[in-house]
Amino acid sequence: MMILGIDLGSTFDKYVFINTEDRAVRLHRHPSSSSHAYGVGRLKTLCEHYGFVPSDIREVIYGATMIDSLEDLSRLFPHAKMTDPEQMSDNFTHDQRNLILFSMGASTISIEGTSALTELSQIGGGSIITSPENEWFAFDSSFISYYPGPASFGQGGTQATVLDAHVLLGRLFPFHFLGDNLALSKNEAYGAINRLSSHREQDPFGTANHIISQINHSVSASLLNILNQHNLVAEETNLVACGGMGPLHAVEIAQNLGIPEVLVPRFPSLGFHMNETISRWLKENEPRLHERNAASDALLERSECLFCIEDRLTNMEVSFYDREKLFTGTALYGPAIVVQADSTTWIPPYCHAVVDEDQFIRIQVSYCY
Structure with missing residues (x-):
């Protein structure tokens, strides 16, 4: 199962993929897109690059810049839960x-x-x-x-x-x-x-x-x-x-x-609120004590x-x-x-x-x- 965090900025677009099975975390940065639709469209190529398909994404954590692109995200990831980290503040550590x-x-x-x-x-x-x-x-x-x-x-x-x-x-x-x-x-x-x-x-x-x-x-x-x-x-x-x-x-x-x-x-680069939301997945999937460096x-x-x-x-x-x-x-x-x-x-x-x-x-x- 994959978790995706996405935030499209004024200088760089940022995408983080978290594989909850092998604990792999991949961060991809790209110079900002000319439009949010193009930035969302790039995700399909990234999925192929990392060897999985959009249906593998089970949760999308999106930044404030993505609110107007939720329909595009939902079409690309129809099985994923859409999470606004700003609305998760009651669960922040x-x-x-x-x-x-x-x-x-x-x-x-x-x-x-x-x-x-x-x-x-x-x-x-x-x-x-x-x-x-x-x-x-x-x-x-x-x-x-x-x-x-x-x-x-x-x-x-x-x-x-x-x-x-x-x-x-x-x-x-x-x-x-x-x-x-x-x-x-x-x-x-x-x-x-x-x-x-x-x-x-x-x-x-x-x-x-x-x-x-x-x-x-x-x-x-x-x-x-x-x-x-x-x-x-x-x-x-x-x-x-x-x-x-x-x-x-x-x-x-x-x-x-x-x-x-x-x-x-x-x-x-993903900001505080998105990191608080992502951290629960990192915590659950961190290496066991004897595997740490x-x-x-x-x-x-x-x-x-x-x-x-x-x-x-x-x-x-x-x-x-x-x-x-x-x-x-x-x-x-x-x-x-x-x-x-x-x-x-x-x-x-x-x-x-x-x-x-x-x-x-x-x-x-x-x-x-």
């Missing part, structure tokens, strides 16, 4: 009253509080950065495309993006980026960020750190407004990090505000990253882990980076994390530096 949802993708940032209040910012991983004469950088998300993409893609792009800043700081796994056969080039990222540094008294590494810090402080200010509007206390609130870029920024944002814990869902079994490689300690950028050894090999109870200690097909999670130095029974990575935020 995590108490949403003390959660704030933070999502950052290729082009936008969204922040959702307890009453569905959302603030949007047109900044994402693919945003092109410009450097006005004042101290603040400017971000433009109006021309985002996968090709040529950021400079670090090595496909001919020359303008610096937020993703390039992360590459230069060593916070992205350079191989098979987001599940694609794409190697990220730190040299190309250096060249693009260096051009931004030309009239600043900073080297490219300091500029990259400045870019990330500016975004984090901007998001922190928006989050503080939500906390104040809803009379929430930061120390009693947790931050959920979603989107392809959200888990790269979330812990440092939490540190700015005194939020003690960050939660990263199993599939960050230790964190060392999930280790991809060790490398160096740059991290700011006492206002100075410092080289530190960082461990890269494969999210597919992390199971309930696995513990991680920063600096660490968790790599998966739809996102990357940054666990800074002195922070530690554990995978909970719902397959969320729970990061305990530390302020020891």
